[in-house]
Amino acid sequence: MSEHPQTALLQALDxxxxxxxxxSGGVDSMTLAYLTHRFGRHPVRMVHAVSPAVPPAATARVxxxxxxxGWRLDVVGAGEFDDPSYRANPANRxxxxxxxxxxxxRGLTSGTIASGANLDDLSDYRPGLIAATEHRVVHPYVEAGIAxxxxxxxxxxxxxxxxAELPAQPCLASRVETGIAIDAGDLAFVDLVERELAALLPKGATLRCRITHAGAVVELDGAGAGGGAVAATHAAGLAQAHGRTFLGVRPYRRGSAFLR
Structure with a gap:
């Protein structure tokens, strides 16, 4: 990579x-935090929000x-579980x-809030970007033209x-089909299944545990010929232990829990 993308990013930040x-704990915001802290002209604070929808591993990484x-870090409660509109899990959750x-x-600072949204996010349905606009959040990667x-x-x-090698890891609530109320127990089960299966499957495999109206299902991509059988056996055991209906393993499909 030439120096230009980083230069453009730092110009946007400065x-x-x-x-x-x-x-959040993902590659986008974490890399943004690192670069801003190390190369930015001005002091910066990092804010990480915890909730049942945030995997504990993400918080530990932050x-x-x-x-x-040596970041200045504030860890706060996200607060979304106090919002009945969020818990109802509509299409614009x-x-x-x-x-x-x-x-x-905003309760912590009167300064500018920055997100880790990148160019690729603009091509997807992202109602969170509407909230960002309303709160005057800036998107330095987008401004710098970085995908x-x-x-x-x-x-x-x-x-x-x-x-750099972190797989895409949207919040745990994204695994719950639209219209099913967001429940902390469901999210903890999703996190458990994904953590245990990730330890059994090849590195780099795409893995999602979905909570559907009919039961729990595992979606896989890149797990190899025997990966599906391993995932099915282990996930079925976890589902039985937690009193849940397990529907099996199917190919990974991005955003399949989102029903409009």
């Missing part, structure tokens, strides 16, 4: 002398990097999630290999 970055790199998130961050592949390249360039 326009704000008081910046707070919403850090805290580990904050300690390693992400709008209510981000509204609560940015409201919590997901560029974010991963930046992470790799700076030796952030644990971030």
């Amino acid at each position: 326009r704000h002398d008081d910046l707070a970055i919403a850090v 805290e580990r990097h904050a300690a390693l790199h 992400c709008y209510f999630c981000k509204t609560n998130l940015y409201g919590r961050i 997901k592949v560029g974010v991963r390249a930046l992470a790799a360039r700076h030796g952030l290999d644990d971030l």
